[in-house]
Amino acid sequence: MNNTHFSHAGRSFNLIRYPANHQHKSLQAWDSADELLMSHCDDTLQDDARLMIFNDDFGALGCWYAHNQPLWISDSWIAHRSLQENLNANGLTCDISDTGRVSSPVNALTSVDALSVTPTTVIIKIPRTLALLEQQLIDLRRCISADTQLVAAGKVKAITRSVLALFEKYIGPTTTSLAKKKARLIFCTPSEPLPTVKSSPFPTRWTARLATGQSVSVANHANVFSRQSLDIGARFMLEHMRVENTDKVIDLGCGNGVLGLNALSMAPQCHVTFVDESFMALASAHQNVAENFPDKLEQCRFEPSNCLETLLNEPDHNSYTKVLCNPPFHQQNTITDHIAWQMFHDSRELLVKGGHLIVVANRHLDYHVKLKRLFGGVKVLASQQKFVILSAAKR
Template sequence: MNTTFLFRDRELHLIRYPAQSQHVSLQAWDSADELLIDYIMESTEPERLHNMLILNDEFGALGCWFADLTPSWVSDSWIAHRSLHDNLCANHYEVEVCDNKLVQQPVKTNTSINPLPDSPNIVLIKIPRTLNLLEHQLIELMKVATPETKIVAAGKVKSITRNVLQLFEKYVGHPTTSLAKKKSRLVFASPTQAKLHKPLTSPFPIVWQHRLYTGLNITLSNHANVFSSQSIDIGARIMLEHMQVEETDHLIDLGCGNGVLGLNALALMPGIRVCFIDESYMALASAEQNVRDNFPAQLPNCQFIASNCLEEVVNSAGAPTVTKIVCNPPFHQQNSITDHIAWQMFQDSKRVLKKGGQLSVVGNRHLDYHSKLKRIFGGVKLVASNQKFVILRAVKR
């Protein structure tokens, strides 16, 4: 496991949060980070490095490298925020956090839900996996940019697609690109006067309708970084069909996305308590808006928690009260395929469930969640299946 970032005669210790789950073949930085740092250090006047804005820094490598410049730093990911915090501490920075656990010194962090800081001199963007998120960020950026703002984006060559460049062209100005190096490339753009003075109408959040199996029509609002933005994904559909809840349940919608599984629980049993948990702030904002729009009277019975899996619940005081957990585990972290998220979700679920509590999981057949759940819970039941997906249920004994 490589946690030592040696670059330009400087050494940083960097981990991917949580450190104990970091795969031996993965590291907290990539060649796009190196290319971006090289360009900034060699081609940017020192006075322009102040009032820097960093977007989508996956594990805090850029935030740590430029920490002495007190940059603004924005991410939609709770895991990215935790990575930045731990990496700043590991590299001997005095870290201050605010009440919501976001770093305020030496890097001033914020979530993707809040407005961007005014008049940045230079903006560093790591190209996100989701084009909708990049579009949202460029729209928001043009609200605060000036003619002097310089935008430098970085990503793997395969991620800098024609669609990515078209978004820069549409919202910022004509982009140019660097030569590829170590399979990464830079994108350069500066706001044009025409773009700065053009009123922008954001397509986000995307709002659409869905009919639950109860027959109830609900309105769903999806912020830019929420998976399956205009329809219910296939895994969630099969889970919705087979959900069973009781009025006394305390249910967690784990990895909630727009919260449709929790919303279905509220539709089935209005007296239920539901906790929506995700590592995406946009997902939580979407879920909260969807409860507010469809079940406003039940909002006091709901919680919305940013967390890596169930860490924030596991670390809270008190005996377990959770009776049911439903989840559709992701098998990607940023651009890496990994099963450690599912492992942690299952292990955390066993810790927070009451005795007799149930974990229901939907996933692709090939992911072999059956064997993982059997190892952790001692047994597992097949609830439903089709050609692509299975629903499995495990009970805490």
């Protein structure tokens, strides 16, 4: 049975990691850092507090503080869906905005939305990517006051000197609590005036050479995988991709969209759908198409989704001919292969008969066995010492 019953300080919730049917029985939707934040903030938070919550992995904090009607910010589509499911499951019926996100009792924003409210209290879960934390602190500088209280939390191993230095650099004096259950709190007091800093270092940029020889400038927002350079797996994939003008392509887990850019360069008439669960990734991909292939924007879509769930809910979903994928092997701070497995399942369902899933991955992950079991066969398109490119056709 899944570990979904959360009880703390006399209150109880049923909490899942979205999607519930893929949640491993050993994983839960909260951690000791959440509990530390709740214990501390319950003692200090006023009923009329203007509360902001950042990086709530699966909506535990959003449910706990729903009565405060907080502004809730996450870059993760899965976190947004978890928040919605968990609010509804615990009798906190929520309203959904035109963008498909919760608007009440929690007002859920993405990491690329502007912050317009001056909070009295800010709660931050330390994210896996320090660049995301840095951008969020930069965003907070524009709306906090000298009276705003900032409280952050994470596992002890996540509270590094680099993390504390970011709070000091952008906000002000920073201290930590003692460790409890392998988690720790961070307290930060805004300086008046705030520390002087240069403009945001994000998005970062570098130049990539595509398979056609074309060079493109690639912009990367703070939470994009391989933000500082083209990752080795993607580079290997660029060399071995084959795309036709008649193809309807999905760049799955698109990141900055470099595989989709390569497809547009190779086959100028193809259609590309960029899919990622990170809103910053989709913003990066959109910017990169707009800047490098402005005349191709009408041939492109940019969809936030848990794997290919969003597309599978559309009536004409099985019309795609190629899915290009460089799968992740972690979710937040948990190493897992269930995301890749769901990506493969969704791709098989979405593809036309004869369509191909093309995967680049570390050899040691042994995706060859999974794809053979799922598709009935798999071909090795290319291999090297570290990476392999696999192709599986829908029969």
